Amino acid sequence: MPRWKLVTEFSFDSAHYIKDYDGPCGRMHGHTYKVKVEATSGQLHSSQYVPHKVMVADFRTLRWAKQDGTKGGLDHCVLNEVLPEGYETTAEMIAKYIYDETKKRVPEGVQLKVAVSETPNSWVEYEDD
Numbered sequence: 001m002p003r004w005k006l007v008t009e010f011s012f013d014s015a016h017y018i019k020d021y022d023g024p025c026g027r028m029h030g031h032t033y034k035v036k037v038e039a040t041s042g043q044l045h046s047s048q049y050v051p052h053k054v055m056v057a058d059f060r061t062l063r064w065a066k067q068d069g070t071k072g073g074l075d076h077c078v079l080n081e082v083l084p085e086g087y088e089t090t091a092e093m094i095a096k097y098i099y100d101e102t103k104k105r106v107p108e109g110v111q112l113k114v115a116v117s118e119t120p121n122s123w124v125e126y127e128d129d
């Protein structure tokens with residue numbers, strides 16, 4: 001079936017530590033996190049910015065997490081203080097958090113894949129079936 005795939009990348013700078021980690025990652029340190037969000041759909045939708053069905057989801061919506069931590073995003077914050085109960089600050093759970101929050105913001109039926117990288121050599125991907 002024909003479908004569109006949107007891909008957008010952004011970064012944010014934040015501090016974190018991994019709770020109970022026996023090693024340096026258990027101490028507060030920072031990363032420039034790189035994020036790639038992919039959104040796939042066979043249908044187009046309106047958005048909060050345009051009333052016509054012309055987009056899978058607004059790129060601005062997909063990029064919400066790059067906003068400042070004081071404005072609901074993840075930039076320039078201590079992730080351990082910002083992520084809700086149930087999420088730790090591993091790349092796995094940051095990817096799940098971004099996925100979960102993005103899912104709430106896009107139209108029903110849009111499939112998502114979120115990739116998060118803390119360092120140039122390692123990343124994690126989280127996606128729909």
Ligand SMILES: Nc1nc2c(c(=O)[nH]1)N=C([C@H](O)[C@H](O)COP(=O)(O)OP(=O)(O)OP(=O)(O)O)CN2
Nearest residue numbers: 018024025029031089090091092093118119120122
């Ligand atoms: N599966 C995961 N493993 C690790 C995570 C993670 O989120 N998921 N996170 C960390 C630490 O946060 C750490 O900051 C990254 O450490 P590391 O991979 O050691 O990164 P370096 O660039 O410092 O790697 P070097 O090989 O030491 O240069 C750890 N593991």
Ligand SMILES: [Zn+2]
Nearest residue numbers: 025029031118
């Ligand atoms: Zn780290």
